[in-house]
Each structure stands twice: as C-alpha cells, then as structure tokens.
Amino acid sequence: MSKNFDFIIIGGGMAGASCAYFLSGKGSVLLLEMESQPGYHTTGRSAALFAPSYGNAQIRALSIGGQPFFFEPPAGFCEAPLLTPRGALFIARNEQMQTMNDVYDDVSSVLKTVQKLDVAQVRELVPVIREDYVAGGLLDIESMDMDVNAIHQGFLRGSRANGTEQVTSAKVESLNRENGDWQVTAGGETYKSKVVINAAGAWCDQVADLAGAKRVGLVPKRRTAIIFDGPTDISFSDWPAFVDVDEEFYCRPESGAMMGSPADETPMDPCDVQPEELDIAIAVDRLQQATTLEIKRITRSWAGLRSFVADKTPVVGFDPEAEGFFWLAGQGGYGIQTAPGMGRTSAALASGEEIPSDLVDLGASKAELSPERFA
Numbered sequence: 001m002s003k004n005f006d007f008i009i010i011g012g013g014m015a016g017a018s019c020a021y022f023l024s025g026k027g028s029v030l031l032l033e034m035e036s037q038p039g040y041h042t043t044g045r046s047a048a049l050f051a052p053s054y055g056n057a058q059i060r061a062l063s064i065g066g067q068p069f070f071f072e073p074p075a076g077f078c079e080a081p082l083l084t085p086r087g088a089l090f091i092a093r094n095e096q097m098q099t100m101n102d103v104y105d106d107v108s109s110v111l112k113t114v115q116k117l118d119v120a121q122v123r124e125l126v127p128v129i130r131e132d133y134v135a136g137g138l139l140d141i142e143s144m145d146m147d148v149n150a151i152h153q154g155f156l157r158g159s160r161a162n163g164t165e166q167v168t169s170a171k172v173e174s175l176n177r178e179n180g181d182w183q184v185t186a187g188g189e190t191y192k193s194k195v196v197i198n199a200a201g202a203w204c205d206q207v208a209d210l211a212g213a214k215r216v217g218l219v220p221k222r223r224t225a226i227i228f229d230g231p232t233d234i235s236f237s238d239w240p241a242f243v244d245v246d247e248e249f250y251c252r253p254e255s256g257a258m259m260g261s262p263a264d265e266t267p268m269d270p271c272d273v274q275p276e277e278l279d280i281a282i283a284v285d286r287l288q289q290a291t292t293l294e295i296k297r298i299t300r301s302w303a304g305l306r307s308f309v310a311d312k313t314p315v316v317g318f319d320p321e322a323e324g325f326f327w328l329a330g331q332g333g334y335g336i337q338t339a340p341g342m343g344r345t346s347a348a349l350a351s352g353e354e355i356p357s358d359l360v361d362l363g364a365s366k367a368e369l370s371p372e373r374f375a
C-alpha cells in the first residue's frame with residue numbers, strides 16, 4: 001500500500017525545509033531527502049551572509065521580504081537571534097572605481113544607508129587592507145551574519161510539529177503520473193500525492209528527467225571557501241565582511257578565525273563537490289594581494305554548488321506541461337537569505353494561492369519566477 005499525501009517535497013535543504021514549514025498548515029506534507037543529514041549539500045556549505053542588496057530584483061524582493069521573519073521568528077523557532085550585525089564593505093582598486101560608482105547607484109536605490117568611503121575610511125574599518133591596493137569602498141551596514149543551522153533546523157522542526165513527515169536516506173528513484181497522482185518511489189517505499197515539489201538543489205534537472213518534465217537548464221557552479229587563522233596582533237571580530245566589488249574574492253571574520261573565498265563559479269555536474277587545490281591557492285593569492293593578512297595555516301576548506309538558470313532568477317511555480325510538478329530551483333548564491341520569502345512564495349503557489357501581497361509590493365512576481373519562461 002502506498003502512503004498518500006497532498007504534497008511531496010523532494011530535497012530537505014533550505015529550499016525544501018522552508019517550503020515544508022509554510023506548506024504544512026495547508027495539507028499533508030512528506031519531505032524526502034536522499035542523504036542522512038538534510039543540510040549535507042549546499043545548505044551546509046554557505047558563507048552565511050545576509051546581504052539585502054545582493055542579486056537581481058526578484059532576489060532582493062524575496063530577501064528583504066524575509067527580513068521581518070528573521071528578526072522576529074515565531075515563538076519556539078530558535079533560541080538565539082538568526083541575524084547578527086556584520087556589515088559588508090565592497091572594496092575597489094583604481095581601475096574598478098567606475099564599477100564601484102555603478103554599484104553605488106544600483107544599491108542606493110534599494111538601501112538608503114549605503115555609504116561611499118575613501119581609502120582612510122576603508123582602512124579604519126579593516127586596517128589590513130593595503131593602502132596601495134584600494135582606491136575606495138562602499139559600506140552596507142545592513143548586511144548581517146546568519147545562523148544557517150538554526151534557520152534550517154527551525155524550519156525542519158517547525159514543519160514536523162505541524163505534521164510534516166520527514167524521511168531521510170530516501171533518494172527519489174522514480175516519478176510516475178498515474179490517474180492524476182504522482183507515484184514516488186524512494187528508500188524502498190512508494191508514496192502518492194497530487195503535487196510533487198522539486199527542491200532537489202543541484203539535482204533539480206535530474207529530478208525533472210524522472211518526471212518526464214522539460215529541464216530548465218540549471219547549472220551547478222562550484223564555490224570554494226577556506227578558514228584560516230586571523231591576525232594575532234589586532235582584534236578583528238568586528239570587521240565587516242569585505243568583498244571585491246567585482247566579486248573576485250570575499251573575506252570575513254568567522255568564529256575567532258577568518259573565512260575567505262575566491263568567489264569561483266566553475267560549472268559542474270551535481271555531485272558531492274570537494275575543493276580544488278588551485279581554487280584554494282587563488283583565494284590565498286587574492287587575499288594576500290589585497291591585504292597584509294599572512295595566510296600560513298588553513299584549518300578547513302570546503303566547496304559547495306550554487307545552482308543557477310540563465311537569468312539567475314529562481315524557478316518557482318508549476319511546470320507548464322507536467323501536471324502537478326512544481327519547481328523550486330535555482331536558488332544560486334542566495335538560497336539562505338531568501339528562505340523565508342521563498343518558503344512563503346512557494347507554499348502559496350503550490351497550494352493554488354497568490355504570492356503574499358507584502359512580497360508582491362516589494363516586487364516579487366509570479367511571472368518572473370515561473371518556469372513558463374522556459375517554455
């Protein structure tokens with residue numbers, strides 16, 4: 001006998017977990033995750049920065065629309081704040097100053113608080129940035145550190161409390177539409193539902209293949225991160241994250257050490273991605289060119305897949321041809337910071353409702369998110 005649900009979500013990362021959380025009051029929900037730990041892939045490998053000015057208009061609408069949830073989550077969601085002040089400092093070399101001015105014009109249309117800084121002001125905030133490297137900066141004080149694990153666990157726990165069933169070590173192996181229902185096999189069981197939600201991260205196009213749906217052209221891109229010892233002669237825990245204005249690298253304090261990334265974007269097939277020595281070396285080289293940091297000891301490195309479609313806008317909505325097949329894909333480098341906005345949007349659309357009006361007022365658009373744009 002197969003078990004029946006109103007919704008089956010494939011993938012227990014941030015996308016699937018946040019969707020389950022907001023969907024769980026609207027019908028019976030099953031969440032299937034192929035790994036034994038739902039945060040094993042991209043969700044557990046992020047840089048944990050909430051940057052409201054990051055990304056295109058849809059990303060910004062979903063990020064800013066999720067801020068109230070992050071600041072005041074429902075009772076019992078978490079034990080400590082989900083966001084803590086950090087700030088993001090974009091830095092530019094001489095030849096990047098035009099880009100910096102363009103970024104300022106763009107970002108200041110969304111964030112009134114963004115400020116231009118001269119070299120002295122940049123170095124007052126992050127004294128290790130080389131005086132002969134930097135020509136100017138932009139400070140965004142609204143960027144925050146996110147507690148990714150608390151956010152993810154809050155969504156998983158909250159959706160379980162609302163009745164969502166969660167099964168781990170359950171890789172979806174087949175999807176067949178029979179008599180108006182999806183038959184889903186995973187972990188040796190068969191389940192049924194009217195609606196299947198494809199939140200499989202880097203594997204979303206592979207899951208579409210199982211359903212016989214047309215791919216959306218998702219490209220998983222590897223991004224590398226390293227943790228290294230911070231300077232010993234200066235306090236650095238309050239430094240903002242500093243980011244090359246062309247996103248050639250970024251760096252920030254992280255639990256008593258420093259985190260850096262070469263901001264690499266190497267296209268890959270979906271997999272359990274590992275860091276490459278060359279990308280680690282590039283990260284070290286770029287950071288040492290820009291700063292006086294001496295990176296002698298790397299204590300940890302990792303890589304994760306950020307998955308994008310061509311227009312870098314997430315794909316959220318029912319497939320135009322495969323009935324009952326709902327896309328929740330292409331979260332790119334923004335899937336944590338957009339999670340409350342994306343969770344509410346996907347839950348509304350999957351249950352036949354409209355996108356919540358507060359998100360629409362910020363610019364969230366059913367048409368721009370829809371998979372119909374690939375038809």
Ligand SMILES: Cc1cc2nc3c(=O)[nH]c(=O)nc-3n(C[C@H](O)[C@H](O)[C@H](O)COP(=O)(O)OP(=O)(O)OC[C@H]3O[C@@H](n4cnc5c(N)ncnc54)[C@H](O)[C@@H]3O)c2cc1C
Pocket residue numbers: 010011012013014015016032033034035037038039040041042043044045046047048049050170171172173199200201202203207223224225303304305306331332333334335336337338
């Ligand atoms: C280095 C790095 C830095 C980043 N920094 C930030 C940041 O600062 N801020 C931000 O907001 N975002 C950031 N991101 C992006 C963010 O991490 C992602 O957008 C987000 O985690 C994507 O979540 P997801 O649920 O779509 O994917 P995932 O977390 O990968 O979840 C998908 C899940 O689907 C499961 N799955 C796949 N196929 C199947 C199947 N057949 N059956 C069952 N389960 C299946 C997988 O096991 C996986 O657990 C960063 C990413 C990286 C790599």
